[in-house]
Amino acid sequence: MTKISMTVNGKAVSGEVEGRTLLVDFLRKDLRLTGTHVGCDTSQCGACTVHVDGVAVKSCTMLAAEADGASVSTIEGQAAPDGTLNTIQAAFQEHHGLQCGFCTPGMVMAAADLLKNNPKPTEAEVRHHLEGNICRCTGYHNIVKAIMAASGQDVSQLAAE
Amino acid sequence: MPKDSGIGASSKRREDVRFLTGTGQYTDDINIHGQAHVYFLRSDVAHGKINSIDTSAASAMPGVVRIFTGADFEGVGGLPCGWQVTDRFGEVMKEPAHPVLAQGKVRHVGDPICAVVAETLEQARDAAEAIELDITELPAVVDMKKALQAGSAKVHDDLADNLCYDWGFVEENKAAVDEAIKNAAHVTTLELVNNRLVANPMEPRVAVGDYNRANDESTLYTTSQNPHVIRLLMGAFVLGIPEHKLRVVAPDVGGGFGTKIFHYAEEAFCTFAARQINRAVKWTASRSEAFMSDAHGRDHVTKIELALDADNNFTAVRTETYANMGAYLSTFAPSVPTWLHGTLMAGNYRTPLIYVNVKAVFTNTVPVDAYRGAGRPEATFQLERVIDKAARELGVDPIALRRQNFITQFPYATPVAVEYDTGDYEATMAKLEEIADLSGFEARRKASEAKGKLRGLGVNCYIEACGIAPSNLVGQLGARAGLYDAATVRVNATGSISVMVGAHSHGQGHETAFPQVVAEMLGIDESMIDIVHGDSSKIPFGMGTYGSRSIAVCGSAMVRATEKIINKAKKIASHLLEASEADIELKNGQFSVKGTDKSCAWGDVTLAAYVPHNYPLEDIEPGLEETAFYDPANFTYPSGAYACEVEVDPETGKVTVERFSAADDFGNVINPMIVTGQVHGGIGQGIGQALLENCAYDENGQLLSASYMDYAMPRASDVPFYAVDHSCQTPCTHNPLGVKGCGEAGAIGSPPAVVNAVIDALHSGGHTNVTHIDMPVSPSRVWAAMNS
Ligand code: FES
Numbered sequence: 001m002t003k004i005s006m007t008v009n010g011k012a013v014s015g016e017v018e019g020r021t022l023l024v025d026f027l028r029k030d031l032r033l034t035g036t037h038v039g040c041d042t043s044q045c046g047a048c049t050v051h052v053d054g055v056a057v058k059s060c061t062m063l064a065a066e067a068d069g070a071s072v073s074t075i076e077g078q079a080a081p082d083g084t085l086n087t088i089q090a091a092f093q094e095h096h097g098l099q100c101g102f103c104t105p106g107m108v109m110a111a112a113d114l115l116k117n118n119p120k121p122t123e124a125e126v127r128h129h130l131e132g133n134i135c136r137c138t139g140y141h142n143i144v145k146a147i148m149a150a151s152g153q154d155v156s157q158l159a160a161e
Numbered sequence: 162m163p164k165d166s167g168i169g170a171s172s173k174r175r176e177d178v179r180f181l182t183g184t185g186q187y188t189d190d191i192n193i194h195g196q197a198h199v200y201f202l203r204s205d206v207a208h209g210k211i212n213s214i215d216t217s218a219a220s221a222m223p224g225v226v227r228i229f230t231g232a233d234f235e236g237v238g239g240l241p242c243g244w245q246v247t248d249r250f251g252e253v254m255k256e257p258a259h260p261v262l263a264q265g266k267v268r269h270v271g272d273p274i275c276a277v278v279a280e281t282l283e284q285a286r287d288a289a290e291a292i293e294l295d296i297t298e299l300p301a302v303v304d305m306k307k308a309l310q311a312g313s314a315k316v317h318d319d320l321a322d323n324l325c326y327d328w329g330f331v332e333e334n335k336a337a338v339d340e341a342i343k344n345a346a347h348v349t350t351l352e353l354v355n356n357r358l359v360a361n362p363m364e365p366r367v368a369v370g371d372y373n374r375a376n377d378e379s380t381l382y383t384t385s386q387n388p389h390v391i392r393l394l395m396g397a398f399v400l401g402i403p404e405h406k407l408r409v410v411a412p413d414v415g416g417g418f419g420t421k422i423f424h425y426a427e428e429a430f431c432t433f434a435a436r437q438i439n440r441a442v443k444w445t446a447s448r449s450e451a452f453m454s455d456a457h458g459r460d461h462v463t464k465i466e467l468a469l470d471a472d473n474n475f476t477a478v479r480t481e482t483y484a485n486m487g488a489y490l491s492t493f494a495p496s497v498p499t500w501l502h503g504t505l506m507a508g509n510y511r512t513p514l515i516y517v518n519v520k521a522v523f524t525n526t527v528p529v530d531a532y533r534g535a536g537r538p539e540a541t542f543q544l545e546r547v548i549d550k551a552a553r554e555l556g557v558d559p560i561a562l563r564r565q566n567f568i569t570q571f572p573y574a575t576p577v578a579v580e581y582d583t584g585d586y587e588a589t590m591a592k593l594e595e596i597a598d599l600s601g602f603e604a605r606r607k608a609s610e611a612k613g614k615l616r617g618l619g620v621n622c623y624i625e626a627c628g629i630a631p632s633n634l635v636g637q638l639g640a641r642a643g644l645y646d647a648a649t650v651r652v653n654a655t656g657s658i659s660v661m662v663g664a665h666s667h668g669q670g671h672e673t674a675f676p677q678v679v680a681e682m683l684g685i686d687e688s689m690i691d692i693v694h695g696d697s698s699k700i701p702f703g704m705g706t707y708g709s710r711s712i713a714v715c716g717s718a719m720v721r722a723t724e725k726i727i728n729k730a731k732k733i734a735s736h737l738l739e740a741s742e743a744d745i746e747l748k749n750g751q752f753s754v755k756g757t758d759k760s761c762a763w764g765d766v767t768l769a770a771y772v773p774h775n776y777p778l779e780d781i782e783p784g785l786e787e788t789a790f791y792d793p794a795n796f797t798y799p800s801g802a803y804a805c806e807v808e809v810d811p812e813t814g815k816v817t818v819e820r821f822s823a824a825d826d827f828g829n830v831i832n833p834m835i836v837t838g839q840v841h842g843g844i845g846q847g848i849g850q851a852l853l854e855n856c857a858y859d860e861n862g863q864l865l866s867a868s869y870m871d872y873a874m875p876r877a878s879d880v881p882f883y884a885v886d887h888s889c890q891t892p893c894t895h896n897p898l899g900v901k902g903c904g905e906a907g908a909i910g911s912p913p914a915v916v917n918a919v920i921d922a923l924h925s926g927g928h929t930n931v932t933h934i935d936m937p938v939s940p941s942r943v944w945a946a947m948n949s
């Protein structure tokens with residue numbers, strides 16, 4: 001067992017983990033931050049996406065020990081302390097960008113990563129960025145629309161509706 | 162002006178906040194104090210005889226609590242099948258035993274053999290590796306037609322062969338259909354495969370069994386679309402636990418698409434094992450495990466013949482389908498290729514004579530059951546493909562051929578035993594032409610050609626039977642359950658309301674849409690109403706969510722219960738207002754006396770019901786809570802017309818969906834935003850089936866597509882924005898809301914549009930010998946077709 005400590009959503013946390021413990025398991029099982037989901041075992045679905053030191057990471061591909069000392073943010077840390085949704089979260093609700101909600105934490109974290117580096121992405125750029133995030137419910141239409149809306153673009157004419 | 166609340170308003174979803182902030186509670190988020198973990202050791206061969214299982218070394222491994230094998234389940238029931246089909250000859254289907262853990266034989270890759278319960282999942286998995294299995298591999302039965310040949314290996318030794326049933330529908334029409342086809346001016350024949358799919362809700366299945374010895378109560382937390390159905394099947398048929406000692410909870414569920422309807426071995430195991438070891442037992446499927454243990458979908462091999470007269474009127478349809486059941490009968494498997502498929506073969510058309518033959522076959526593959534649409538996509542695909550092929554053979558416009566044969570008079574009794582109550586197929590086709598800008602297609606084709614691409618347009622119609630279903634009818638057809646639903650409307654003293662519903666929401670937004678209906682009926686704010694679902698101990702009863710039935714069946718139960726509430730509330734109001742009950746009106750949450758200015762508020766009446774100081778106690782009981790069960794009088798029949806435009810790269814065969822448009826008739830719509838989202842999702846899955854997804858086995862029964870590395874899920878860049886319209890509305894005539902259901906339409910209507918478009922593109926490029934390409938229409942298949 002190794003002792004690790006890191007900052008998660010601004011709070012200092014620590015724990016003892018086995019060498020093989022994945023970051024996603026540390027978050028879900030040790031810290032009980034169950035908003036980060038596991039949808040596959042081949043690093044394909046993106047349901048587990050979190051930010052480590054500001055970069056989007058699939059937390060099922062990273063060992064908890066590798067995140068020792070890092071600053072991690074998860075879906076639980078995205079809304080304001082009073083519960084107000086952030087711009088991306090609010091856009092997902094406004095544009096019905098989620099159905100069952102299982103892919104949603106990963107989608108929101110992936111979208112934040114995109115908009116940080118590309119504040120006004122095109123439709124094609126959004127779709128390309130979501131290559132590693134699978135949603136089975138929405139057909140992606142409203143996810144793409146929500147992310148473009150969150151970037152401040154007018155989406156009323158975008159989608160053929 | 163769009164409404165901003167009540168029926169017809171695009172109310173924003175209230176469930177979103179918890180999902181967007183990571184505070185939803187899915188089954189894997191549930192951890193019970195002291196829980197143990199189970200790992201299932203599964204067969205890695207498709208077919209084998211179990212000679213011995215030695216668990217002695219494994220049992221001594223660290224953390225192991227107990228290892229279970231099939232022997233532990235002798236005396237426990239097997240997994241039941243909920244639908245019994247009767248074949249063409251009046252014989253009931255073959256129904257082999259389906260043990261919780263394998264007994265004597267393994268019959269598909271993934272068949273569970275041992276269950277290792279340990280303190281941690283890692284310990285369970287490590288111990289499973291130390292189990293010594295001696296299995297003699299047997300020849301695997303994979304191909305359906307070979308499975309029916311004399312001398313084939315048998316999946317079940319106690320059955321005469323691998324045929325589950327040979328179903329004919331309508332058997333009495335067979336001779337007339339044969340005759341009509343013989344005498345037709347033209348017959349178009351098409352042989353096709355409806356590819357095997359894996360539903361793949363993003364949340365893998367999870368089961369947590371818990372047991373309380375003090376009161377002998379079992380609780381199962383499970384990823385289910387229908388907790389009461391699981392309680393019924395598992396309690397009554399597998400474990401013998403009476404309803405009052407068994408609670409089934411399906412909390413937030415991350416998508417279902419049919420595959421979470423069924424009762425699975427892992428649910429029964431966790432519930433059983435928790436009683437045995439007197440502590441909670443948790444199982445969470447990995448995705449790889451999901452591929453080999455979730456029921457698969459589709460997998461039909463079909464020959465369809467369409468007969469036309471000299472004026473291009475459809476005169477008969479004859480089909481022959483082989484339907485894969487897999488190794489065991491999953492919960493509703495027998496109904497899918499029969500009653501959910503054969504009854505839809507009239508489609509939107511006046512075809513007077515139809516005969517459907519289905520041979521259901523056992524193979525050494527994962528069981529196959531309902532996947533979004535269940536039988537209806539298979540019916541629609543073959544019918545809409547053969548019509549397109551016929552139009553091409555006859556040199557007529559495929560849209561005109563469809564229009565010419567549309568059913569235009571309603572109600573319409575089809576020759577396949579269903580009666581469409583309402584519809585307007587011309588209206589949805591006209592709407593499609595508008596939203597898809599079909600008149601602009603030729604210009605877009607030229608633009609594609611200028612880029613060196615082939616462009617094709619595919620159009621099709623669909624009809625589906627939803628709102629499943631009238632219990633007396635399905636009982637005659639072999640269902641072993643009723644298919645009504647139930648709701649309890651509990652009005653609290655302050656006027657706030659909890660509605661306990663038997664439908665289960667796993668993405669459909671019931672928590673938002675259902676209150677819109679009650680709010681509309683009572684004239685109060687939606688925020689005063691909450692929906693409770695997914696817990697057998699909290700809701701009256703319910704058959705759950707599938708077959709686009711939630712609003713049509715459970716919503717109707719909720720309307721009936723709310724009507725009872727209104728009746729009683731009016732009685733109370735008439736007492737408070739000292740007026741005759743007949744004169745009381747309820748509007749905008751106010752009770753008033755007709756023709757006077759006397760009124761009292763909703764809250765006054767609800768308070769009086771719970772604080773009955775001034776109350777007609779001699780006539781009515783205190784309290785305000787009503788339950789209704791609703792059994793539908795008929796199926797509902799959503800319909801529509803879909804168009805797809807593709808570009809094909811003639812160099813590589815790659816198909817790109819450029820435009821997709823859907824004009825649906827769902828009858829009345831409660832929340833247009835949610836309905837549109839349902840159609841989007843269905844189209845995404847339909848494009849996935851048409852272009853990408855394929856669950857493949859090799860000839861030894863090895864599952865080749867067992868992860869997202871090999872099974873191509875549609876990604877954001879595989880699909881375009883969709884144009885979706887549901888303004889054509891012919892309300893259902895037999896339910897109180899006039900609703901038809903929208904959950905499956907997209908998945909039913911879209912695959913033929915995509916394939917029709919690909920064939921059209923190839924013809925435009927001169928490849929006129931290509932009449933069909935099986936799904937998934939992959940680049941290699943397109944390339945091969947172009948170069949054949
Ligand atoms: S769980 Fe990490 S990518 Fe699927």
Ligand code: FES
Binds near residue numbers: 099134138416
């Ligand atoms: S909303 Fe269900 S998987 Fe995306």
